[in-house]
Amino acid sequence: MASQRAGYRAAVLFDLDGTLIDSEPVWAAANGSLLRSRYAEMTDEILQNLSGLDSTLAMRYLHERFAWVGRDLANDVAWVEEQVRQQYAQGVNWLPGARDLLAALRREGLAVGLVTSTYRTLVAYVLAEAGAGCFDVVVCGDDGLAPKPDPAPYLAAMRHLDLPPSACVAVEDSSRGVASAAAAGCAVVQVRGHHAAPGADRHFDALADIDAVQLRELIGASVH
Secondary structure, three states, rough: OOOOOOOOOOOOOOOOOOOOEOHHHHHHHHHHHHHOOOOOOOOOOHHHHHHOHHHHHHHHHHHHOOOOOOOHHHHHHHHHHHHHHHHHOOOOOOOOOHHHHHHHHHHHOEEEEEEEOHHHHHHHHHHHOOOOOOOOOOEEOOOOOOOOOOOOOHHHHHHHHOOOOEEEEEEOOOOOHHHHHOOOEEEEEEEOOOOOOOOOEEEEEOOHHHHHHHHHHOOOOOHH
């Protein structure tokens, strides 16, 4: 886990995949290639069930779904992540409005955090494109915390920023992510979700529809 403490009074904490970057097609292609190599096909139902899972949990789901008895789970995780890494090395596809929103929050004087299920070796490509200091805290899926929908990742981010839940708002796309942030006590904005998830305070069709003012309004009045 990495963080920079600067005495912020409020923070916006972002999920990564499907929220800030359009990585879901990349992961779907990588997992789909693995399935096809074993004469199976990716479906919308499988994609939905994989949403919000870290690499290991996603692969465990696929192993159980297709009864891949005797297959090495760790090797399959490494194979899929390598396919994703190769794509990220060519550039990260930021969702419309993502970079502008991050910059606007910085101008507003808010802390900005990244709370993702993706492992740090892949997140490094995003951080390199975002630029040094873009995120004040980065929590990744291999930081040894209980995964979303457990509140542990968001609680860890808030602890490193030394902020209470009332001073934070989370931006998520998946129901697992929304549940994690809500359980941690944050206000929660859901974007691009297939269904409006219980626990979300606001829902937007796209990240480009959100501005810094709307996010600040969701943060507890006591920190303004």
